[in-house]
Each structure stands twice: as structure tokens, then as C-alpha cells.
Amino acid sequence: METSTVDAPQSEDLNLLRGLAADLAALGYTVDGVADLLGPAAHAALARDQIVPALVALERRGRGARDAQEGTLAAVVRFFLLGQDVPAEELEPAFPTARTGGLLALGLAEEAGESSLLRASVDLRPYAWDEGEGEVRLWVASDLAAHQRAGVLRKDHVLGIGHASATLIQSTARRPVESALDLGTGCGIQTFHLLRHARRVVATDISERALAFTRFNLLLNAETLAIAPEHLEERVELRLGSLLEPVAGERFDMVVSNPPFVITPRVEGETAQDQFTYRDAGLPGDQLVAGLVSSLGDVLTEGGTAQMLGNWEVREGSRWQERIRSWVPKELDAWIVQRELVGPEQYAETWLQDASEQRDADSYARSYAAYLDDFALRNTSGIGFGMLWFRRPSPGQARFDRYEELGHPLEQPIGPHWQAAVERADWLEEIGEAGLEGAHLVVADDVTEERHQRPGAEHPGVILLRQGAGFRRTSLLSTEQAGFVSACDGELAAGQIVGALGALLGRDDEEFRRNLVREVKELILDGFLVKA
Known part of the structure; x- marks a missing residue:
């Protein structure tokens, strides 16, 4: 460039x-x-x-x-x-x-x-994160935001470290890799983090200005990022182009993307210069996210992962999972977490305010109405936002087809917990059911138990496990699950505990054993139980 x-x-x-x-x-x-x-x-x-x-x-x-x-x-x-x-x-x-x-x-x-x-x-601000062995300190340049300058944002505005980019940083399940792709790099914030665990990064953007900001930020922080300024391309390649076009034919061990996923009404005769490039890909509805998800398999190595953020439309009378599942290639695993679901009105208000369009009352009213008409055209009752994880699995790795809603606060960064969950699933796949019965388990340190019962009742009517860390899930336990968890102190193997419970409850049949082992696997996958 x-x-x-x-x-x-x-x-x-x-x-x-x-x-x-x-x-x-x-x-x-x-x-x-x-x-x-x-x-x-x-x-x-x-x-x-x-x-x-x-x-x-x-x-x-x-x-x-x-x-x-x-x-x-x-x-x-x-x-x-x-x-x-x-x-x-x-x-x-x-x-x-x-x-x-x-x-x-x-x-x-x-x-x-x-x-x-x-x-x-420009906005030039300090930025830092803690890697456990010390704080990484950088300075990041981006365009001045609406609160720092008058008027509506320029269409080729280069966004700084916003809420969405921070969410992607915190949710990325990091691991050492040879090659990584930052698709839609913006000011380069995802690339900075990738450089801490990837030997080589390719950063792409449709905006030449965005790539210029990224190059400036990389060279300003070259020493901290372990870059030789005179040979930037040895660690980072900056490529101009739309979505996956700049990397056609290449494969990466890791892909991250905070793409321009905002759903925006299309206007007859509009051009690329009429669109906010940092958030609007110029496609109707959620086609940008759909197209990107369906193409990810083309750029992932075996065992390679991709994580991104996105919006998706939920059509009247349908479930939000159905639409995303239809986009995922058969060769990829998927784990999707919907964090929020809003109506068309709230969605329009959010993105009109984001670009300070409320400063022009007439334009604001026209744009608001256009949003509502656009969603009505496709019978859209809600718009989901969330985090998407994909993997092209290697032989022996677990398969994922997981879609869940988690609207409560998660521990941040959630990425390490996400990576740990993937590793637990791969471990279970590796050892099989026979290996699980021989495994020794303990309750995770952050897990607590709650028991609820009517006054005077002999036994609790509800037993809950709660996580204080990570995804902070709550699990409703059956009597046999509660008994299994209570016995998980690392002394007895899982198969021994299952057998003892069967004898205690008068259930030594194969169906009881099979169902309880399946439920134990779910408790391990969710992080309530871990290897001793």
C-alpha cells in the first residue's frame, strides 16, 4: 500500500x-x-x-x-x-x-x-492491557469522535477503540499461531493484540485511510510490538480490499474480524462515498455477516479458528439460531453467543446517535423512518448482536454446534475461558466415554451451590450450581447430578461415583448410567467440573 x-x-x-x-x-x-x-x-x-x-x-x-x-x-x-x-x-x-x-x-x-x-x-490516546507478566503500553491514533469535534462524522471515519472492538479483544480465545488475519483492521487494535501471539499478521481494510492509521500506530509502537520498523512487512502485511478478497487463496491459523456489520437501509442511487465505511458494508440486511460466515472455511487451516462480532436479523415467528445456522459451512464448527436482542426502533436510535445524525432533526426523522421501513420489508422483528466462534476441526478434535443466549455480565476477558472450554471439549473427545469413567474430577474453584426448599420440607426442591467466573452460567441439577457433584473431590473416578449413585438410588440400569454420564460431560464442558 x-x-x-x-x-x-x-x-x-x-x-x-x-x-x-x-x-x-x-x-x-x-x-x-x-x-x-x-x-x-x-x-x-x-x-x-x-x-x-x-x-x-x-x-x-x-x-x-x-x-x-x-x-x-x-x-x-x-x-x-x-x-x-x-x-x-x-x-x-x-x-x-x-x-x-x-x-x-x-x-x-x-x-x-x-x-x-x-x-x-487525530485522537492519540494511551492504551494498555495486562498479560499477566506485565502491562503492555501503547499509543493509538484514530479519528476524532463526535464528542471531540463538531458536525456529523466523515464517511471514511476511522474508529478508535470502541465498545465493539474491546468486546472482540476480550472474547478472542488466544493461542500461539504462525499466521493470523485481521479482517477490517480499522485503526489496527486487533492486530496489536494478535502480534503478541502470532508470528505473522495480515491486516486488511477497504479504507486506505484506515490502513494509514494502522501503519502509523504499528510504527509508533514498533519496539513494544517487536517490529523492526524498516522491515514492517516481515511481521505485518497491510492489504487494501473488501472482506476476503485481499487474501484469496491463502489460509490462516486464526482469523479475527470486527466487520462493518451494522444493518443500514439502502437508498436508491447511493454510492460507497455515502456510507460510513467503519460500520456499513453497503449490503442490505445482514448479508455482510452471512456472506463472511459462509466464506470463512476458505481461509482457515486445519485446526484454525475464527472469531468475529455480528448483527443478525430475527424474522417474525422464527428462532434466532435458525438464520445463523443456515450460513455456517458444513466443514466448520460453530459456537455462537447472542448477547443482546433489540427491536427495530432501539436499533435505529443506537446507530443514528452513533454518527451524531440527531444533530440534523429533519435528516434524523427521515433516516429513522427508513430504518423502520427497511426492517418491515423483511419482516424483521428483532436484531441480535453477539460473538461468533468457528473452527475447521482437525481429526480427533471435538465438534461444536452450540448456540446460546447469555445476556448477563461475563467475566472479562472471556477469551481465556472460551479457550479453556474448547480444550475441555477436545480432551473429552480424546479420552472417549471409557476414559471419562476413569477420570478423577473436582468442582471448579469458582462454583457454588444453592439449595432452595419450602419451609419445613425435608428435601430441597431446587438445587443450583453457579459459576462466579468465566461465562457465569447457572445449572439446575437433578438429584443424581447433585449427588455426583457432591462426590467430586478427586478421590473416586467418575465411573465409580456413577456406580455408587446407581446402587444408592436403585438405578443400576444402562439408561441411568448413560444419561448421567452425558450430563456429567455437559457439566465438564461448561466448566462446573474440571480434571483433578
Whole structure:
């Protein structure tokens, strides 16, 4: 791809990028540094795109700043995060190497009417995550959002680290892989995470501006991401194109995608320039997600996995699972978690507000009506949102055909728990029923039991197992299941416990044994029981 894109950060001057990274690190422009400066309440509000508490906090802080560096950090926060015009002389101390002239040259700043005032051209914010062995700290550039600039978003807006991208990061079941594909990379956030466990990543996008942002972010954070800036292509390839077209004929061990899945009414005569590229693929209904799911088998290696987010339409009188199941190729496993189901009205309101279209009342009314007419045309009663996992299984791996609704809060990140569940399923497939009967099991550490009974009753009428971690499921137990779980202390093998329960309950028939073993497998798959 071209290294220079108009109206996007410039990344040709590697020395200037190194200087900028050094300046930001020395300043303490980190997630913790900004949080400490603003205070917890204002920092939390900023995460909700509310800048007023941060402005108030900085004004109060300015009257009693501890030192000059704190005042300089406040100027950078006002500039990049709050969208405020800042005098160049206030910013200059923050960038002793890059200088404010470097910000202008990199396309991060522009003159704001008067030569002494500068205005941010992008949102450049600190980002971090904990990998257990230490925190990974980056800086991520994206377009300024609606709360940072006036007017409706530009159609080729490059989204920052939003709720959807964070959801995909947290839900990805990570494992070391040779090759990975980030389909629809945006500002590159999924690629940054993939680089921590993939030797090579291909990042694609239909937007040239998005790829320019991704390239800038990769090179700005080259040292942390273990990239040689002069040889970026050795670890990351950036490719321009739609969906899977840029990787036709190639296969990957892992695919992640936060695609433009938003369902948007089509308008006669519209062009690609009329669409918000970060969320709208220009196809009617949920065809984008349907087409992508049906094609994933073409790009996965044996044992390869794909995870993505999506919206799907639920037609009047049908179940949400039916539509997605019809898209999945026979050669792929599928595990789909629906997190939310909303009506056409709420869906329209969400996405009209997302692009600040409510600022034009007449346009808002027309667009709202268009959404409702579009959904009515296809007899759509609801729109689902959720997380999709797929695998091209290797011989000996478990098969998945799982569709579930989990609307309650999950432990985050959920990805490690997702990966653990897949590994448990593969273990059960490997050992078979005979191996399971010889396995020693214990109750997972996060699991608790609840018993409910009528006052004066001799026995509980309801016995529940609850997970405090992971997917946080609740399981209603039968008497024999409750007895099995109570005996799982690692001492007896599963087959011994089943036999003892059969004798105790007067059920030593094969049907009892077969049904209880099947129910035990489900408790293992869901993580209530684990290997001792």
C-alpha cells in the first residue's frame, strides 16, 4: 500500500516517530498517568465520551498543579483527548524531541486559525492491557469522535477503540499461531493484540485511510510490538480490499474480524462515498455477516479458528439460531453467543446517535423512518448482536454446534475461558466415554451451590450450581447430578461415583448410567467440573 495518505497520519519519517514515542513515554502519557491526572470519576466519564468532567478536573488541577510536568501532561490531554485548541508554547515542553513542528509534519496537528494555536487532527490516546507478566503500553491514533469535534462524522471515519472492538479483544480465545488475519483492521487494535501471539499478521481494510492509521500506530509502537520498523512487512502485511478478497487463496491459523456489520437501509442511487465505511458494508440486511460466515472455511487451516462480532436479523415467528445456522459451512464448527436482542426502533436510535445524525432533526426523522421501513420489508422483528466462534476441526478434535443466549455480565476477558472450554471439549473427545469413567474430577474453584426448599420440607426442591467466573452460567441439577457433584473431590473416578449413585438410588440400569454420564460431560464442558 502507499505509505502516504492525504488526511491521515504520516509514517514515512521513522526517526520522527521514534522521537514522538520517546517524548510520550517521558511525559508519562499512559492510561494510569491520565487517570491519576483526571481522577477516577472524570476518567470514567471520559470513557463514556463525556469530556466536561475532565475539563472541570483539569481546571481545578491547574490551580494547584504539583509541578511543570503535570501542567504539560494536562495540555496534551486537553489537546488529544478533549479536542481543545492549545497554544503551541504550552505543547512544546511535552515534545522536546519531536517538537510541535513534528506534530504538524506527522499530520497529528493543524493550525487553529491563529498561528499560536494548534488543534489536534487525530485522537492519540494511551492504551494498555495486562498479560499477566506485565502491562503492555501503547499509543493509538484514530479519528476524532463526535464528542471531540463538531458536525456529523466523515464517511471514511476511522474508529478508535470502541465498545465493539474491546468486546472482540476480550472474547478472542488466544493461542500461539504462525499466521493470523485481521479482517477490517480499522485503526489496527486487533492486530496489536494478535502480534503478541502470532508470528505473522495480515491486516486488511477497504479504507486506505484506515490502513494509514494502522501503519502509523504499528510504527509508533514498533519496539513494544517487536517490529523492526524498516522491515514492517516481515511481521505485518497491510492489504487494501473488501472482506476476503485481499487474501484469496491463502489460509490462516486464526482469523479475527470486527466487520462493518451494522444493518443500514439502502437508498436508491447511493454510492460507497455515502456510507460510513467503519460500520456499513453497503449490503442490505445482514448479508455482510452471512456472506463472511459462509466464506470463512476458505481461509482457515486445519485446526484454525475464527472469531468475529455480528448483527443478525430475527424474522417474525422464527428462532434466532435458525438464520445463523443456515450460513455456517458444513466443514466448520460453530459456537455462537447472542448477547443482546433489540427491536427495530432501539436499533435505529443506537446507530443514528452513533454518527451524531440527531444533530440534523429533519435528516434524523427521515433516516429513522427508513430504518423502520427497511426492517418491515423483511419482516424483521428483532436484531441480535453477539460473538461468533468457528473452527475447521482437525481429526480427533471435538465438534461444536452450540448456540446460546447469555445476556448477563461475563467475566472479562472471556477469551481465556472460551479457550479453556474448547480444550475441555477436545480432551473429552480424546479420552472417549471409557476414559471419562476413569477420570478423577473436582468442582471448579469458582462454583457454588444453592439449595432452595419450602419451609419445613425435608428435601430441597431446587438445587443450583453457579459459576462466579468465566461465562457465569447457572445449572439446575437433578438429584443424581447433585449427588455426583457432591462426590467430586478427586478421590473416586467418575465411573465409580456413577456406580455408587446407581446402587444408592436403585438405578443400576444402562439408561441411568448413560444419561448421567452425558450430563456429567455437559457439566465438564461448561466448566462446573474440571480434571483433578
